[in-house]
Amino acid sequence: MNYPYVTEFRQSLVEWFEKEKRDLPWRHTKDPYKIWVSEVMLQQTRVDTVIPYYNRFMESFPTLELLAEAPQEYLLKHWEGLGYYSRARNLQAGVREVLESYGGIVPDNRHEISKLKGIGPYTAGAILSIAYNKPEHAVDGNVMRVLSRVLNIHEDIALPKTKKIFEAAVEELIDPENASSFNQGLMELGALICSPTSPKCLLCPVREYCTAFNEGEPENLPIKSKKVKMKHISYDVFVCEDEDGRILMEQRPEEGLLANMWQFPMVEQEDDSLIKFAQHHELNVQAHQPILTFKHIFSHLTWHVNAYYMKSKTAEKGEWLTREQIELLPMPVPMLKIWQAIK
DNA sequence: AAAGCGGGGTT
DNA sequence: AACCCAGCTTT
Incomplete structure (x- = not known):
């Protein structure tokens, strides 16, 4: 690696972390289960977003056993709005494997630990280092950004093979006596100081040992290629209420986007989609009116949603639920938005 | 190696 | 509008 400041870097990073670290709920414990939950929630998700979810989750599922026994619908309700819902299902599968x-x-x-569902290379290293203080690498986006600057690495971090370079670097740099603080320190530095744009190098505890600060351009690292083609789909969503005030609901398939989540019936937009929908459910629609139109952006596609409200005579087919029952169902954000408009 | 998988904050 | 975030699984 040919990096001359290993000892100084370690010591400065660990000291800085232990002095400056934020007070976060999952930093009050070394329970591997609780660290595990926090790390899964934090995958692709910001700290401020996770905090209320983590606290609520620990009130309902304070132990691994209680999570293992929970009904999936109750579990998903705790994950509602957090996104990447397969994380929750994989987490439950994982704790069941542990039992x-x-x-x-x-x-x-x-x-x-890597055999457990939902635990990849990063989460494995995070749990091992934070809960057990084992000197294992935990390389995420923060760590790649920080180390690309400290070591002046210009490899494309969008390529899977590049992560191996950073894992090898961490194995050499990591403080064997303070693995927990070292790994968390790298991530905390990425979050607070070594930010994607405008890094605060003058406040950085390791700037003396940062190759890009001394010899390069920290703000131009890391190198990351990008290519995304966004897909667009238009949907009609029908909030259909019968004479008893019950509303027609459907559950999404158990695989794929928003798996197992509930929604108001949704069909790809067509000129006659309402007629087709009514025929399919054998509805006697008496009136319908538009509720709202909006765009929902996922990481890889965009939904254009037109939501309608309608009254129908009571029908046999489908799941007709009361408002109280609907409140208990896990729904994705676009459906929550429609539900709020209805209420 | 590439694609699928949420949602929201920052710039 | 583009980018990013304490990534993993499937293909």
Whole structure:
């Protein structure tokens, strides 16, 4: 690696972290289960977003056993609005594996913990280092940004193989006695100081040991290629209420986008989609009116939603639920938006 | 190696 | 509007 400041970098980073770290709910524990939950929630998700979800989750599922026993719908309700809902289902599958195969003890080595559903290379290293203080790499977007600057690495971080370079670097740099503070320090530095744009180098505890600060251009690292083609789809959504005040609902498939989440019936927009919808459900629609139109942007596609409200005579087909029942169902944000408009 | 998978904040 | 965020799974 040919980096001359290993000892100084370690010491400065760990000291800075232990002095300046934010007071976060999951930093009050070393329970591997709780660290696990926090790390899964934090995947592609900001700290400020996660905090209320984590607190609510720990009130309902304070132990691994209670999470293992929870109905999936109740679990998803706790994840509602957080996104990437497969994380929640994988987490539950993972804790069940721990109970069945490891006597309820989260494994303390990479080989075993990596077998658990939802635990990839990053989360494995995060749990091992934070809960067990094991000197294991935990390379996320923050770490790649920080180390690309400290070590002046110009490889494209969008390429999967590039992550191996950073994992190898962490293995050499990591403080074997303070793995927890070292790994968290790298991420905390990325969050507070070594930001994507306008890094605050003058406040940085390791700027003396930063190759890009000394010899390069920190603000132009890391190198990241990008190519995204956004897809667009238009949907009609029908909020259909019968004479008893019950509303027609449907559950999404168990695989794919928003798996197992509930929604008001939704069909791809066509000129006669309302007629087709009414025929399919054998509805006797008496009146309908537009509620709202909006755009919902996912990471890889955009929904253009037209929502309508309608009254129908009571029909046999489909799941007709009361407002109280609907409140208990996990729904994605676009549906919550429509539900708010209805109420 | 590439694609699918949420939602929201920042610039 | 583009980018980013304490990434993982499937193909």
